[in-house]
Amino acid sequence: MIGNPYNGLEVVKQLFSNPIFANHITFVPDHINVRNQHQYGDYMSTDMAWKIQDHLPIGTTQVPIILGSNKTPVTQITGGLKMHLIFITIGNIDSEVHSKATL
Numbered sequence: 001m002i003g004n005p006y007n008g009l010e011v012v013k014q015l016f017s018n019p020i021f022a023n024h025i026t027f028v029p030d031h032i033n034v035r036n037q038h039q040y041g042d043y044m045s046t047d048m049a050w051k052i053q054d055h056l057p058i059g060t061t062q063v064p065i066i067l068g069s070n071k072t073p074v075t076q077i078t079g080g081l082k083m084h085l086i087f088i089t090i091g092n093i094d095s096e097v098h099s100k101a102t103l
Contacts, residue, residue: 027061029050032045061092063090066088066089066091068086068087068088070084071084
């Protein structure tokens with residue numbers, strides 16, 4: 001459980017340290033070559049990830065924050081009240097994993 005779900009930094013720390021994701025986190029940008037062509041997939045395979053990593057001190061990594069929003073009806077009893085939820089994840093988690101409900 002997340003200590004304070006209203007603190008974005010705490011949410012990111014929890015995601016980064018969650019043992020469920022331990023084998024699915026990328027710490028350094030990577031290149032995927034298919035038939036001598038760069039294949040792009042997750043954020044960490046992009047040219048931008050490499051450019052940013054080149055400016056970071058050795059031994060550090062970038063933690064790209066991915067935010068999403070969704071308008072959700074809460075209940076009909078309150079007159080159609082709607083909430084705008086914020087979803088957060090980090091770009092270090094492999095894309096085929098961070099969008100799954102379970103592993």
